[in-house]
Amino acid sequence: MHRAALVSTGLFLVLLTFVFFDATADLWPAIGVQADACAYAHTMSGEAKTEYTNAIKKAYKITCKTANTPVVRVNVEGLRMALSPDQALYAVVAMFAGLGGALQSLRGLFFVTPGKGQGADSIAWALIRPFAAIALALIAYVCVRALFLPAGNLSSTNPYGFLALAALTGLFTDTILRRFKSAGPPFFAKRS
Numbered sequence: 001m002h003r004a005a006l007v008s009t010g011l012f013l014v015l016l017t018f019v020f021f022d023a024t025a026d027l028w029p030a031i032g033v034q035a036d037a038c039a040y041a042h043t044m045s046g047e048a049k050t051e052y053t054n055a056i057k058k059a060y061k062i063t064c065k066t067a068n069t070p071v072v073r074v075n076v077e078g079l080r081m082a083l084s085p086d087q088a089l090y091a092v093v094a095m096f097a098g099l100g101g102a103l104q105s106l107r108g109l110f111f112v113t114p115g116k117g118q119g120a121d122s123i124a125w126a127l128i129r130p131f132a133a134i135a136l137a138l139i140a141y142v143c144v145r146a147l148f149l150p151a152g153n154l155s156s157t158n159p160y161g162f163l164a165l166a167a168l169t170g171l172f173t174d175t176i177l178r179r180f181k182s183a184g185p186p187f188f189a190k191r192s
Contacts, residue, residue, distance in 0.1 A: 009123050010109055016130060017102045019077070024095040026076040030088030031159050089159050093141045093166040094134045100170020101133030132177070133170035140169055 041053050074081055074088070083091070105126035141162055169176065 005123055006109060009126055013102050013106050017099060020095045020098040023076050024092055026074055027088050027092050030074050030083045031085055093137055093162055096163045096166035097133045097137030097170040098130045100167040101130035101173055104171050105129045129173055133173040136173060136176055137166040137169040140165060
């Protein structure tokens, strides 16, 4: 394998890791800010509460009523968006999975298993792994979300369990895909 291909792939993965991390930092207020702001609003009463809720509605587009979905303005990599907590958590789960996949790819590129060489297929897989991790983590997130929070409001839900699951999915993408491959033949075998 050419050293230039290895170094350029490594640099791309490091850049991708920083992009995932920065996007996560940009999206984070959409998950936590509305819960804190609305919790504070519920401790107030009278004119002060009305003034405060109007201020956060104008500044952040957060509505603290139970009937409305709170929406927060975020600026992700120069793109201005208004996201609900559900949308933001979905995006942050994808970013954490991408981080896990990119870190696993970097480990695989620069810490080669003894007896195995570095081939062109491993470079291609190192580039694809973060995106495969994102796809797997989003599938896992939707399944876990459907099981445990079917109609829940994420403005009061702790997101750290979802993020840990996403990061672990990214780190163990190879193992998960190998398990799917070994489980596949009994289900997809041709019947005569």
